[in-house]
Amino acid sequence: MAGHQINPNKVKTHRTYAVDELASLLGVHEHTVRNWQKSGLASIDDQRPTLFKGSALKTFIKNKRKSKKQPCSVHEMYCFKCRTPRRPAGDAVDYIPITGTSGNLRGLCLVCETLMHRRISLPNLEALKQVYDIAYPQDAERLSGLSKACLNCDSK
Numbered sequence: 001m002a003g004h005q006i007n008p009n010k011v012k013t014h015r016t017y018a019v020d021e022l023a024s025l026l027g028v029h030e031h032t033v034r035n036w037q038k039s040g041l042a043s044i045d046d047q048r049p050t051l052f053k054g055s056a057l058k059t060f061i062k063n064k065r066k067s068k069k070q071p072c073s074v075h076e077m078y079c080f081k082c083r084t085p086r087r088p089a090g091d092a093v094d095y096i097p098i099t100g101t102s103g104n105l106r107g108l109c110l111v112c113e114t115l116m117h118r119r120i121s122l123p124n125l126e127a128l129k130q131v132y133d134i135a136y137p138q139d140a141e142r143l144s145g146l147s148k149a150c151l152n153c154d155s156k
Contacts, residue, residue: 006026008061008065010026011058012054013054013058014054015054016052017052017057018050019033019049019050019052042056070084075128078118079109079111079116082114086110086116088108088109088110088132093107093133093135094106095120101122103119103120103122104117105119105120105134
């Protein structure tokens, strides 16, 4: 199961788990639990059945998840196709307002030309004007903003 998120909150801190219990609890294969053991998950002792403390398992899963994170710097957006933070092509981005105080920056990945997005607040947008060439595309007019009633509307 590629991309399966393991929830560390399913594990009870003060309980011990055998390999098969742990695998069924987290929805992974028993071999996955054994691979975790080889890569640093500490068991209680070297006897059979192999038992793991819940607290050690929670810490292991959280550290494993934290090590995979790739935080973006101020001038980068995350490209989901390349799976890495990158600067947009030509340092050109579009700003799409979402609320009165924030919006999304949209740009193309320099390598794979996939659309990348990043949420940003207005004060941070002002700081990025020195780095990016920011375009403000016009939004399509919404029905609520029309002065005349819609032609296919029954209410008058």
